[in-house]
Amino acid sequence: MKTPPPANRIAERKLRDKQTRRAQIITAARQIAEIEGWSNVTVRRLADEISYSQPVLYAHFENREGILAAVAIEGFQELGLALEKARKRVKRGSTVESVAAAYLEFAASSPAMYEAMFSLTLTVPFDNAATPPELRFAFSQFLELFQGQSLKPEVLSELFWANLHGIAELTRTKRFPPSRQKERVRTLVDLFTLPR
Template sequence: MGIAERKGRARAEREQKIITVARLIAEREGWDAVTIRRLAEEIEYSQPVLYSHFENRDAIVAAVAVEGFKEITAALQDAASGSTDRAKALENAAMAYLSFARKHPALYDAMFTLQTSLRFAEPETELELKAAFKVLAAVVAPFCVNVAVVAETFWAALHGLAALERSGRIRPNVRSERIALVVRAIVASGKCTSARG
């Protein structure tokens, strides 16, 4: 292994350590506790070293979010592939989404609520974000013509349910009924489109 390769590997390892520790602090104490100063203390790197990897805290949050999109993509794929029935696959993906949001609140916040430079639905959108959307699109595709619009609506419904559940503003014991309603709406929209088209 050459010097350049070793340096590149060391840099990647430092960057991953920063991301991992930021996520751990956020999971334990919330994102307000994640500062460049705190990360430097926890990791025992100087603040300039952190800034050599990430422009600011928002960039660290974005890096954590990208990891989250990799994880939610895997969770959604696993859930959707667990059934040959397309409506059941849609339901499984919805339940997996809500479960992910509940189990990883700090990560979910990095992905969807905190300020980052991540861009959605644009040509320069990161591949990890596109992959997650692609899974949602795949589970709604059998039921619609305009897959992108239905996938965005499905995502919006899931995000709204996740936010309301996390804040305790809706009853947790009727999640299955809410998901069944969302699934029925998507399945029915496909039938209506087919009948018209």
Template sequence: MGLKQRREREKQAMREGILEAARHLARQEGWSAVTIRKIAEQIEYSPPMVYEYFASKEDLHLELLRGGFRLLAAAMQRAFEATEDGEERLLRIGEAYCQFAHMYPELYQMMHGLGGVPLDAQERMLAAQEICQIVLEALTLWTQTRSVTLDDPAEAVETLWAVLHGVVSLYIVDRPQEEDHRAERLAWRTIQSLLTAWSFSLRAS
């Protein structure tokens, strides 16, 4: 490995270390307690060193938001590919969403402006495009197997997201240490009910 490649790897490792330190602090103390100074103490460097990698705390937040949505999209894509059944695919995607929030509650807060984190709505929607596309494709395949047509597929995606976010907010974000699966069960039942309602109403019309 050449010197340039080694330096690039070291820089990337430092960035990842800073991001991990911020997440660790947020998980332990909440996002309102996360500062550049505390991050620097966590990684045993000076604050100016952190600023060499992130110009501001807002830049660091943005990188965490984007990284969180990439992780979530990867989990949802795996759920998408795990089955060929249209309804089960959507149920698995919902389950993956809840499991992500349970595994990374501090990231989920960052991604949705919870826990006192300021949220740039435009950046959030840009970062969320991939997960919206995954759900849209899953919904499209489901409608084809059920011979129904959604009047507004984009609105249907937002409805599913709203349902999952509501479940997560109730059962996971405020109680991340509880080892139960109520969120997954409620998400599963709610998605089933929603799909049944869509099937009935669209066929009836």
């Protein structure tokens, strides 16, 4: 196997270093948000946290919103993987129920991430040509649940997602008592899996 020319190795190393710094910025933003909330995630604070200058952060992200959008996109990838795993691991029982439980577990276990994905005002596009693949991947896990239904899978997926999001938010803000969570999920699943 030939060794790449030195210029290629240098370019590859620079790219790896850039990807590593970008990942450090995103990780630091997530950690600060989980402990202190998104209002404490500032470019200055991130620069201090990871020991880089603010210009280095601006070389990776145009502004604070760019960092938050990157966190949200990473969250959709993680959510998609969790839903895919839940969808594929079901041997007996309901795949729809397994996905619902995985969704609610993700929302409960990563509240700051979930907030970045759904509650912060970001310009991450949904359902158009510019939608990042991570968002499409997460949504495709819902679509898989409703293929072959008499209603449009896209509409059923959107409605199922909207219901899960509502349950997640109302549970997080303590409007829904946790004691009825399993019953809520079972009833929701029944509504979406009844023969049509």
